[in-house]
Amino acid sequence: xxxxxxxxxxxxxxxxxxxxEYLAFRNPDTDWQIWIKEGPxxxxxxxxxxxxxxxxxRPTNMVTMPI
Numbered sequence: 323x324x325x326x327x328x329x330x331x332x333x334x335x336x337x338x339x340x341x342x343e344y345l346a347f348r349n350p351d352t353d354w355q356i357w358i359k360e361g362p363x364x365x366x367x368x369x370x371x372x373x374x375x376x377x378x379x380r381p382t383n384m385v386t387m388p389i
Contacts, residue, residue, distance in 0.1 A: 325349040334360070342367060 328348040332355070335342055341360040346353070357368040370384040 337367070340367065 326347050326349050328346075330346050332344040332346050335344060337357065342357045343360060344355065344357050346355045348354075352371055352373050354369070354371040356366055356370075359365050359367050366387065368384070368386045370382065372380055372382045
C-alpha cells in the first residue's frame with residue numbers, strides 16, 4: 323500500500339446480517355474503503371474507490387461481492 327497517508331479502522335458493523343470490518347485509506351490520488359467479512363475465512367465484501375484529489379468530478383467505483 324504505497325503512499326498511504328491516512329489508514330484507519332472506521333467501524334465494526336453487521337451489513338446484510340454479515341459481521342464486517344470497515345477500513346478506509348487515503349493516498350495522494352484516491353480515497354478507498356474496504357469492507358471485510360469477519361470470522362475464520364475473512365474475505366472482502368465491498369470495495370469503494372474515489373478519485374478525490376486528482377479529478378474535480380470525483381468519480382467513484384464501487385464493487386459489492388455476493389454473500
